[in-house]
Amino acid sequence: MRLDVVTIFPDYLAPLDLSLIGKARRDGILDVHVHDLRTFTDDRHRTVDDSPLGGGAGMVMKPEPWARALEHVVDAGASQGAPVPHLIVPGPGGVPLTQALAHELAQEPWLAFACGRYEGIDERVYEHAGERMPVTIVSLGDYVLNGGEVAVLAIVEAVGRLLPGVVGNAESLVEESHEDGLLEYPVYTRPAVWADGDVVREVPPVLLSGNHGAIAAWRHEQRLERTAARRPDLLPTSATTGALADLDVR
Numbered sequence: 001m002r003l004d005v006v007t008i009f010p011d012y013l014a015p016l017d018l019s020l021i022g023k024a025r026r027d028g029i030l031d032v033h034v035h036d037l038r039t040f041t042d043d044r045h046r047t048v049d050d051s052p053l054g055g056g057a058g059m060v061m062k063p064e065p066w067a068r069a070l071e072h073v074v075d076a077g078a079s080q081g082a083p084v085p086h087l088i089v090p091g092p093g094g095v096p097l098t099q100a101l102a103h104e105l106a107q108e109p110w111l112a113f114a115c116g117r118y119e120g121i122d123e124r125v126y127e128h129a130g131e132r133m134p135v136t137i138v139s140l141g142d143y144v145l146n147g148g149e150v151a152v153l154a155i156v157e158a159v160g161r162l163l164p165g166v167v168g169n170a171e172s173l174v175e176e177s178h179e180d181g182l183l184e185y186p187v188y189t190r191p192a193v194w195a196d197g198d199v200v201r202e203v204p205p206v207l208l209s210g211n212h213g214a215i216a217a218w219r220h221e222q223r224l225e226r227t228a229a230r231r232p233d234l235l236p237t238s239a240t241t242g243a244l245a246d247l248d249v250r
């Protein structure tokens with residue numbers, strides 16, 4: 001998968017060189033290109049913003065640098081097995097980033113990201129891009145960041161880790177929070193008995209039983225209980241009348 005990111009803060013994307021995503025780049029699974037929007041300005045001050053027409057606070061990102069940057073991305077990546085990328089623009093008014101959306105994006109050969117700053121990008125840039133490629137505005141959640149870079153790091157990690165070969169043990173992707181609508185179960189490791197100061201903390205005995213059926217059942221019950229307690233909105237109504245009702249989780 002090819003990823004292109006256009007930003008006025010290229011250094012913000014340095015974490016994409018680290019950990020599993022960094023290894024995926026070195027392994028050739030991800031091909032990441034970060035572009036400085038100021039490269040595509042045409043004035044000595046490398047201007048990317050101006051005052052909002054119609055008045056209002058803050059500044060708006062000018063359309064011309066963005067149009068040049070996106071056309072450069074399309075020209076640079078044309079050999080990707082797709083003529084154009086799917087352009088993802090992080091924004092507070094976007095569709096929420098969900099595990100389902102991450103799986104959808106992980107199927108694409110080429111994603112491009114436009115990182116807004118200030119009060120946002122001139123609306124005509126979305127029109128310009130939409131005439132050339134699919135465009136989706138994506139939000140991390142119901143809060144506002146100062147720009148799109150943090151959201152791009154989150155989206156790239158959520159999508160990149162789903163690509164074959166990125167996460168060492170693919171099985172670890174199965175029973176994760178949100179993969180099947182439930183939150184994940186609690187995890188424990190050695191020591192089985194932890195002397196935490198004057199408090200002795202033991203691991204649930206079922207995990208030491210060697211009874212894999214009982215362990216699986218306990219873990220599923222824990223997932224239902226945690227989801228009911230922390231994210232009841234994720235539970236299908238059927239679950240609240242079925243297994244949960246037996247658990248008497250309220």
Ligand SMILES: COc1ccc2nc(C(=O)O)sc2c1
Pocket residue numbers: 090091092115116117118119120121138139140141143144145146147148151
């Ligand atoms: C100006 O660019 C922005 C501003 C706020 C913002 N908030 C996001 C979010 O995902 O919450 S992405 C994003 C981009």
